Amino acid sequence: MAQTANASDGAAFVSEHARRINQEPGIVIYDTSPTNGINFVAYTNHELMQSLLPAAVALDPTYSYQAASREGIQLRSGNYERFFRFHLDGEIGAQQRANDSYSLYQHEGVVEFAQGPWGGQQNQAVVAVVVPGLREDTPLVEREDVVQLRQLRYNSTSGHLLLHHPDLSGRLNPVLSEVLLHPSSFHARPQRHQLRFNVQFPVATHRYQPMYYVLPMIQAALRRANEMTIPAQRMAELETGNWVSTYWTQSMLFPTEADCDVQTNIDADIAIQARFDPALNHEQCVAVANVCSQNYGILPCLISGPQGTGKTKTLAADTLADRLRPFFSPGEMLRLNRPARGFAEVPESLLPYCYASNLSFGLPPMEKVMSYKIVVTSCRDASMLMHARLTNTDLHALEYGLRHRLHPSEPTPYPNQQLHWDALLIDEAAQATEPESLIPLWVVSPPLDSSNLVFTPLVVMAGGD
Known part of the structure; x- marks a missing residue:
């Protein structure tokens, strides 16, 4: 039976289906922020904290290690920052050269993909690497330091080493009495594997x-x-x-x-x-x-x-x-x-x-x-x-x-x-x-x-x- 609108009401006819749409919960909501509103969270953070704290002083942008090497820098109050930046840069470079001498090539690592006591995702991998002659500061590695692993892949037919090697970044985590490498990215595989890696120990620049x-x-x-x-x-x-x-x-x-x-x-x-x-x-x-x-x-x-x-x-x-x-x-x-x-x-x-x-x-x-x-x-x-x-x-x-x-x-x-x-x-x-x-x-x-x-x-x- 057709429905008709009463012209005397002054309103157009609206179907029941159209009215019901407004009563349903929205699936995707795009909200437009008020143009002239006040962000009270930003105001509070700025007025009660950020604006009160002194601004941090940036490093001298004109400093150059190469230029400092050529010119030479003497320790004076006027060039205090440059003097120690130059020597810190030199220390990091020397430390990296020393760490490079501890790099391991075609080294065996035991990879385990099951989740362990270190937490993380189910498919996150742990690589156990034995470092011969490891002593204190040789190289200097601590918990949460990054160790770089390059997985070596070989041709299944010829046995030749392939040029493409996944570059993995792992962090040291203690598990029981051992120190294991915990990569942050690795393709999931079942159980344990013995793979070959090149292992590098980059300098932990966060210490500096x-x-x-x-x-x-x-x-x-x-x-x-x-x-x-x-x-x-x-x-x-x-x-x-x-x-x-x-x-x-x-x-x-x-x-x-x-x-x-x-x-x-x-x-x-x-x-x-x-x-x-x-x-x-x-x-x-x-x-x-x-x-x-x-x-x-x-x-x-x-x-x-x-x-x-x-x-x-x-x-x-x-x-x-x-x-x-x-x-x-x-x-x-x-x-x-x-x-x-x-x-x-x-x-x-x-x-x-x-x-x-x-x-x-x-x-x-x-x-x-x-x-x-x-x-x-x-x-x-x-x-x-x-x-x-x-x-x-x-x-x-x-x-x-x-x-x-x-x-x-x-x-x-x-x-x-x-x-x-x-x-x-x-x-x-x-x-x-x-x-x-x-x-x-x-x-x-x-x-x-x-x-x-x-x-x-x-x-x-x-x-x-």
Whole structure:
């Protein structure tokens, strides 16, 4: 029976089928964003975090390793970045040439495609390779380092080697007591196979990236200090106290007599504070007291001496954490480790002081990091704090930048400004390269041109002659 529309209604006829379409859920939805809307997520991220953090300083784009090789570079504050970039580039090149000598050719590898305890996809492969004469640092490979495999394929009829070889990139993963290669791409095959590979050990350049990252920021700090070369201007800065943060980095790396407070009566009537370790002798107590008194100016303190003179007793690394353990709870002291470090490498007594997540070491949440009184780590692993933007410079910018935005009418600069990291102690400093030591140095460095600081961070280095 035909349906007719009532002309008096003023509306066109719509079939029931057409009306029902609007009631069905959409399968593919294309949503158009509002043209004049506000992205509140982006606004919040920018206003409460990104815009408060200082911008990272880029590497010098005019640097060239070839040009530096021809010209030669001397270590000065004005070319600090170029000098160490040149030597880091040379170190990586030398390390790669050394690693090339450990390459394996037509080497047998046992390939297993079943899923193992390392996780991953069902068809992901594991290659077990025996490396003859493998010792520490020969070559230097660690967990999650990349190893390159080139599968050798042969003609099934003639047995000749084919020119096309799949290039595979694997990462080292510990399985039980062995170290196996875990390729990220491989065509699935059943069960186990014995195949032939060429094996290469590329340099893990990610170990050097934190050093490249920190160099331009150190250079910017040195450049800022070099700009204050007019004696009258520097004297004015000295009188106001604003010079401390401006010249702090220069004082650590290129100290001069202007950074020193001359002492004419060394060790006289020095107050030896209460100590945790009653086994410290008088000389060790004097060294600690001199460091804490800060009577020698804004410059690094060096505890040196031949073997057996108690430097490690005064300052230590893992040993230091273990010696401090009876006096600090796991909530007060952190033993910070990079994710690639194995649990078996850490003394069992220190494991409660380490942070782990997803079966590997890591960086605790920011609130937890800020609650620790002491963080014990290596120069290399201190890069975790740098990349997480937990340096004194970043934390100072967040704290006082947000305060200014919340209370813009308050007068600035704020009085009695405090920094989070108040001391850096480097043990076995002679065994660390200068670019490595720059990483923790930058973590504790005060922000440039900041005034009214309650204190400036202490830097103490212990090492042999």
